Amino acid sequence: MAKINEIIEQIKGLTVVEVSELVKALEEEFGVSAAAPTMVAAAPVAAAGAAAEASAGGDAKAAYNVVLKGVKPDGSKVGVIKAVKEITGLGLSEAKELVESAPKAVKENVAADDAKEMQKKLEEAGAEIELA
Numbered sequence: 001m002a003k004i005n006e007i008i009e010q011i012k013g014l015t016v017v018e019v020s021e022l023v024k025a026l027e028e029e030f031g032v033s034a035a036a037p038t039m040v041a042a043a044p045v046a047a048a049g050a051a052a053e054a055s056a057g058g059d060a061k062a063a064y065n066v067v068l069k070g071v072k073p074d075g076s077k078v079g080v081i082k083a084v085k086e087i088t089g090l091g092l093s094e095a096k097e098l099v100e101s102a103p104k105a106v107k108e109n110v111a112a113d114d115a116k117e118m119q120k121k122l123e124e125a126g127a128e129i130e131l132a
Helices: 002-012 016-030 035-056 077-088 092-100 112-125
Strands: 063-071 104-111 127-131
Touching (some): 016 092, 063 092, 077 104, 077 112, 104 112
């Protein structure tokens, strides 16, 4: 158990991008997928949320994923990197890596107002954004 706690402490020190890379490396190494159990568990929750939304009669979503589609042809890549860095709290190199790996989620499960604010800030910086 001491080894596991030590590994957990090391993971706590990683950035979000580094954790993502770690997950990918573990999936490749062991031939497994970390997403499969999550998707199975999320399906009933998503169905319940859709049912609740339908019964409420509203089309508005409670939470959005802010997805960076890329940098506009006339946009500033540096400006987009700075905006991503500010929104996510990532370091400069991690923000640059996120921008260069688009399309990619910048933030997930964000309240509607916050998502629209992030979308505006990123689009002003020159990014193409999708709220999913």
